[in-house]
């Protein structure tokens with residue numbers, strides 16, 4: 001019987017406890033060896049799988065060393081280097097422009113504030129949050145990607161629809177010490193069990209807490225539509 005706990009705070013804590021048990025070592029799955037590589041990997045990962053991004057960056061990071069290399073890159077050549085990634089033309093433009101700004105305004109270093117990061121071309125709050133958390137050890141918010149969006153709604157932790165509203169809604173409910181791992185735990189569970197089209201509710205450790213469980217609920221709260 002999928003019944004959520006009485007408060008969203010209690011629901012969040014219980015969900016986290018169980019997911020920490022399931023995925024004790026989960027962390028970011030993008031490959032990078034410095035802050036600039038992290039920023040570029042996250043920019044490339046919008047609407048694209050981390051697996052594909054890692055394949056492309058294995059060669060890209062060999063070819064381009066620093067922000068000056070990307071800023072000076074020819075648009076067509078850089079687009080070609082990342083052409084197996086979604087929206088590669090736009091992403092090449094954003095990377096060149098962001099790196100030009102990093103040189104001009106930040107002495108070639110990836111900035112460490114939300115406002116400076118989101119001023120860079122192609123960098124939204126989600127990308128900035130990932131760079132702050134994993135590049136600078138600064139946790140200012142919760143990264144809401146497609147898995148966090150879907151699972152938070154399915155589990156009754158939010159009724160908001162859009163990532164920035166979901167983040168605002170979750171921050172008072174999820175303990176601050178868990179903000180970073182919350183994202184990785186939800187991504188791991190979304191990939192392993194609670195996928196978008198066909199979640200495996202019978203195998204899910206959250207089934208008895210979940211108001212979307214297919215066992216006894218007719219509606220997927222992520223979409224608001226019938227299973």
Ligand code: SF4
Pocket residue numbers: 154155193194195199200201204205206207210211212213214
């Ligand atoms: S797999 Fe099913 S029971 Fe588990 S969180 Fe997803 S919808 Fe809920």
